Amino acid sequence: MSLLERLFGVFSFLGHDLGYAVSYLIQAVLYLIVIALLLILMIYLFRKFMARLQQRLGPNRVGKFGSLQLIADAFKLLGKESILPSERDNFPFVVAPMMVLIGLMLAFVLIPYGSLYWIGSITATHSAVSVILIFALMAIMPIGELLAGVSSHNKYALLGALRAVAKDVSFEVPMMLSLLAVVMMASARVSTPLDMESLISAQFLAYGILQPLGIFLFFIAMVARASYTPFDMGESDSELVSGYSTEYTGMRFAMFYIGMFGTILLGSTLLSTLYLGGYSGPFSSSIGPIWVFIKAIILVLISFTVWLSLPRIRIDKFVNFGWKYLLPVSFINLILVGILTLGLGW
Amino acid sequence: MSNLVELNMGPQHPSMHGVLRLRLKLDGEIVREIEPIIGYLHRNAEKLCEMDYFCDNIVYFDRMDYVGAMNMEVGFLEAAEKLLGVEPPERAQWIRVVAAELNRIAAHLVWMGAFGLDLGMLTPFFYCFIEREKILNIFVELSGTRQQYNYMSIGGVYQDITPKIIEEIKEFIKQFPKKLEEIANLFLKNDIFLSRNRGLGVIEKETAISYGVTGPILRASGVPYDVRKEEPYLVYDKLNFDIPVSQKGDNLARFMIRLEEIRQSVKIVDQAITKIPDGPYFNPKAKKSLMIRLRGEGEVYARTESSKGEFGVYIVGDGGVKPYRVHVRSPTFKNLSIIPAVAKDKMIADLIAILGTFDLVFGEIDR
């Protein structure tokens, strides 16, 4: 039994077509709420974690231990006037933050979450090529950033967008190559290695242990994609004011902000699925989502530590790093995994 | 026809340390031309000084380098006391040294934190400011305010240092070196920090001298010029400390020089705090009620070492109760003028990093 079927069980009086339509809609809304809550929880966690690291208190005014601070912030941002610059390209300017958010939300849906004990499987949708689909959806977000930078007609925004594109191009190839290694290794055991669920079932031993180079590459690429501090050249608040989001205010800015935190969570979830066995673990048939969540949160905390302790890399150094080191290393990783897969029959 | 993009950085910009405005000509990411435009915080303190009594001028100096205001007061009083012929008693001189050196530590900590922010490091900023806060708390005990102290006055200091404050300073000095190493490790054990700063923004010795650069930037370029050693004022000749010098002249050298200067300042405070002699803290000749009657004639230039470099005050008196002309040699004003030469043909990120090491405080540049 999955979540969808349970919902259909409730709405079956509407008939087959309408019932499924309503259940899909409700399921989508539920996902949206859960993901939004998770993100709010994560931003709260980030702020508290940052405060601990910096020897200060963090949010502690709204609610117990400041737990309602993010809700208050959300209301504040909703109430703010969204100032539109007069020189903008209207359509792309308005659409850009939505693209970032929509790309993020859609990518979350494709991740397999396993089954929770009294609901059953809560994986939203299933596809035989879900890996490719996820990365296709994640590729929407840089386009949103680029659109935002170009349509603002602001030199800082343009420079930020150019940097973001240069950064994205140089880490995307190593990321895909390390993903290819995962799929290659899985293809020796399962018939549909592009399906995330069969990727998980193929991991008799977590791929992070078998492919230490691969998990390292993927982690760096994930940090770069989420564009926080060592790789936040797109925003680089001390140089380009705020990069591509310079001209955005209010809720539109919040969409970029949520987009960044969402990418961290998405990247961590993806990493835990591809390399750390996703929902598998002890009692995985009843608490699968909790395993996904625990693994993701550990990765998120690691990435926060990276964020808060490193300075920004210069863009040309990062591009150099991407092409001169990451790319050869990812090829080496691919070859090693090939040898493992063929030679040892894994 | 040039393909350069003109970018107006500032006066409102996160890393312009106030209101610096740079007109940049960019070739992609690379800065081809830099034109600093200043004056957005210009209050014409020199004119204000001409319009006020000598004893009232101290407040304008507090507002020049507002992160190191004690050093500004020392600088002004060195000149004004020579002009007016009022000698501060020995106890006041020692207290001034303690206050000035503590404030130098605070100013360097502010710089260090802000420099980290310029490079995108969030965390060291808070570590620096926690330590600075402890110094400011001592100053609150000492003078009553956190930043614009107005603590020293012509002929001494406004209020005596109490044994309790001395104890607090001793306590601070005892725990601070350990914390400083912690902060330094946040920077110096970081490969990205090192690789971004090593060899960047090299200032040659001759260039630095020609542009009139002073302070840590000059010392990082290999000139051991520190007014505290060259022309000792107050009681600096009775104290034992070293002047750090580096020959490299790059960003990292400037960082190391300032770090070492903090250590030396700690050393100075450590010595001075035990040596404060008993006696009056205020010259009775300049009693508060009579202070506005002090008259000065002639011209005096006094230089002191503020946290940014050679801080000079030039006062011309015409025998009246107000100065005839006051001119301030602001170290950062001179230091800033070298930026177009140093940061040319560097990337924007490097320009920000180089600017970060210059320790700009706009209250002092614009005056």
Next chain:
Amino acid sequence: MVEILEEKKGKDGRPIFVIKKSDLLEFMRQKKQEGFDHLSLITGVDRKDYMEVNYHLYSFSKNQYIVVKVTTDNLTVPSLISLWKSADWEEREQYDMLGIRFDGHPDLKRMFLPESWVGHPLRKDYDLNNVQYINMDEYGEDYATFDPGDGW
């Protein structure tokens, strides 16, 4: 040969050389060769009927400090930018504040105030009651105006 009109000691014990304006560049060149490589500051003083310009020189190698003083009645002084680069901003500042023109300065414009500012604030006859407002035009250039109605 440079004629030194007067040599005296300031109240702070620094030697002051009063020289003729026409000799300034020559005198400074000599001093620079003698090792005075640090031009510390340039100060103009408005003496009401004439202007006085003080140059503070320092020698790193000899640890000596001297003051060179020239006077001018027509508000022009030769520029020292060929000897010290630091003269650039110092001279611009003095031009801005006192209206002293430095002959030979390649880019003599105001340092702090916008170009259209009327008057030089540190002059003794500067009218403080005349309020001026600074605005910025659409190209980012500052300009000063007396009319508060403009652009507010």
